[in-house]
Amino acid sequence: MTLGVMSLLGFNLVDSVFVARLGTEPLAAQSFTFPLVFLTIGVQVGMGxxxxxxxxxxxxxGQEHRAGRLGVLVLTGGGAVMAVLLFLLWALQDPAFALLGASERIREVIRPFWNVQVFASWTGAMAYFGYSLFRAHGNTRFPGSMMVITSLVNLALDPLLIFGLGPVPALGLEGAAWASLAAFATGGVITAVYLRGRGWLERDGVLAEVRASAGPFAHIAGPAMVSQLMPPLAAMLATGLVARLGESAVAAWGLTSRLESFSIVLVLGMTMALPPWLGRCYGAGRWREVQRVMAAAARMVVIWQVVLGLLAALFAAPLAALLVESPAVREALTQLIRFLPPSYGLLGVCMLVVSASNALGWPWRAMLISFLRLFACYLPLLWLGAWLGGLTGLAIGAGCGNLLAGVMAWSFYKKGLRRHLDTLQAPL
Incomplete structure (x- = not known):
């Protein structure tokens, strides 16, 4: 899963690198769409x-038939919910981007890109729901492989559609959206073919299953969706704050968001691979195994991210020069890279705790941790840093917010697990 997520996020980073070659304005336009893209991803991940x-x-x-009925529900219900959400985001795009701080000139650049991106996002969501079925059944190799394939398709199509070649016209920023749509469609079609012979989908009794599972689903999905929607909301607020520092700052912030996702790829892989494992432990009452898995995952994340973050900070200037050509954007990106990546170790711990809490039947605790991370740790320190020190202060404040969030989340997890075991007197 880590390799798959790395390739998928690499494809997002490749998008931004190619778009950066078009100039600051297209890169800023793409960066303004990230909060809305994250919003759609939050809903689909919450359902997943x-x-x-x-x-x-x-x-x-041991309830295999019920698992098959739930598989049908995620594909049909999830597709319908995502279609409604994306239609609303398409219809309300002008006021939404204006609220984020995009000027009329930037919104004109965004419109053709967004018209295609909404279809790409729905196609990607359907592919994601298919990957979720494989992960739930303990197969992480297939979804990881499909992420690699979609990344390669996007990598091949990006320069062709953005810059044009021969009879293929140069589509500019819009070409990046068409490349994403083609890549996600490829992943979705292959996934559908592989799902057909698996026996993981059962139509009989689906309506009865809707009634039986509506309560448990809402108990998990409601808080999970809220937890997943809080980061896009925080991203919107952060983007609005960064927009006050100029278009170069917005462009650099957008690239940093892509770099952040790419650099915490190990964490993202774990948040996808661990929940099915922890869910089975939950169903079988193996709480000692839960403790061992979480402790090992936290150690691995902290060590890996701290080492990677320090290397990124050390080579911030050459890395920024490699990614962008604009001197103003390059300078801003250098400042952000120096202070943010070293904090991703404890940010990763916080993300692991949120993911594990959903799998272990603590969705409300997961939602509370997500809320405190963003609105009690991250955004207040982000604002304070920007007020005191501009873009550099903003980067320092965001990093400190990540560190504080990690410590808070781990203490919540330890306290919650201890209380849960004492209450249930689960066998160890």
Whole structure:
């Protein structure tokens, strides 16, 4: 899963690198769309978390037929919900981007890109729901491989559609959206073919399953969606704050967001691979295994991210020069890279705790941790840093917010697990 997520996020980073060659204005336009893209991803991930948790628990309890009915529900219901959401984001794009601070000139650049991107996002969501079924059944190799394939398709099509070649016209920023759409469609079609012979989908009794699972689904999906929607909301507020520092700062902030996702790829892989494992432990009552898995995951994340973050900070200037040509954007990106990546170790711990809490039946605790991370740790220190020291202060404040969030989340996890074991007197 880590290799798959790395390739998928690499494809997002490649998008930004190619778009950066078009100039500061297209890169800033793309950066303004990130909060809305993250919003759609938050909804699909929240639904995927709930379904994966229910399916893995059903498998752990030996309820294979129920797992098949839940598989059908995630594909049909998830597709319908995402279609409605993306239609609303398309219809409300002008006021949404204006609220984020995009000028009329930038919004004109965004419109053709966004018209295609909404279709790409729905296609990507459907592929993601298919990957979630494989993960819930303990197969992480296939979704990881599909992420690599979609990344390679995007990598091949990006320069062709953005800059044009021969009879293929140069589409500019819009070409990046068409490349994403083609890549996600490739992943979705292959996934559908592989799902057909697996026996993981069962139509009989689906309506009865809707009634039986509506309560448990809402119990997990509601808080999970809220947890996943809080980062896009925080990203919107942060983007609005950064927009006050100029278009170069917005462009650098957008690239930093892509770099952040790419640099915490190990964390993201774990947040996808661990919940089905933890869900089965939950269903079977193996709480000692839960403790061992979480402790090992936290140690691995902290060591890896601290080492990677220090290397990124050390080579911030050459890395920024490699990614962008604009001197103003390059200078801003250098400042952000110097202070943010070293804090991703404890940010990763916080993300692991949120993911594990959903899998272990603590969705409200996961939502509380997400809220405190963003609105009690990250955004206040981000604002304070920007007020005191401009872009550099903003980067320092964001890094400190990540560190504080990690410490807070781990203390919540330890206290919650101890209380849960004492209450249930689960066998160790």
């Amino acid at each position: 978390i709930a379904i994966a948790a229910l399916i893995s628990r059903a498998i752990g309890a």
